[in-house]
Amino acid sequence: MPAPERIPSRSLTGTDLVALLTEGELTVLGQIRGASNAVLYCTVARDGEEAACVYKPVAGEQPLWDFPDGNLARREVAAYEISEATGWGLVPPTVLRDGPYGEGMCQLWIDAASEADETGGEGEPPLLALVEDEEPDEGWKAVARAEVGEGRTALLVHADDARLRRLAVLDAVINNGDRKGGHLLPAPGGRLYGIDHGVTFNADDKLRTLLWGWAGEPLTAEAAEVVARLEAELAPGTPLVTRLGELITEVEIEALRGRVAGLRTTGRHPEPSGEWPSIPWPPV
DSSP, rough: OOOOOOOTTTTTTTHHHHHHHHHHHHEEEEOOOTSSSSSEEEEEEEEEEEEEEEEGGGGGOOOOOOOOSSOOOHHHHHHHHHHHHHHHHHHSEEEEEETSSEEEEEEEEEOOBBBBTTTTTTOOOOSSEEEESSSTTTTEEEEEEEEEETTTEEEEEEEEOOOHHHHHHHHHHHHOSOOOOGGGOOHHHOOOEOOOOOOOOOOOHHHHHHOOOTTTSSSSSSHHHHHHHHHHHHHOOOHHHHHHHTTSSHHHHHHHHHHHHHHHHOOOOOOEEEEEEEESOOOO
């Protein structure tokens, strides 16, 4: 489908925006091609307010052998709940609701900022790159060497960016099995969002990401505080756990607690386990 026309959400923020996504009239405008599951571009309107959004109906999900419990839409909402609990706001507002094709995830559409062009025009600096050097330049972190064709390899690097580092911590917490480059959305004003969190919260280690540059390094002081707060908010009976209990299984909630406790104990970014491919494919 062609690039959608921008539909502003006016000045709505916080709970009002969540209410719009949850209760507004959902109108499907088209389908976003190239996704393995059904992804529909929509508008949602209520009381004179309107916003663009993405609607992923459960009926359009392809079954996955390693995610037999629940559905992917609920995991996307759970990822938003954890993102909000961190205070970082890394996932666009996301709700579970009924729609034209049944229950599904509804998420605010983000207009991604364009990268700076080769002539030096203004834009978002690149977050990922392939370079010929053996070591990354200053301001970049190495991920892995990648085949680029004709027997050649290049070094895959990502920016040493505080926003990406927060997202790497979130991914470790939610056990994100698919952090690709195309799932990073820089927004105007310097915000960075992560999207597509359907393959998360598995009870087994599934962390697969392009953001390994900080693997084994100490967490920032900010991240350590966030992890400590998350550990408290994930105690049995808390409001966050009650909401998560409607979205993922109790076994998955226990595994979530274990990952948070592990991060707090080590105080470091996790490293690849070696038991699961650490880089998503395709990487974009």
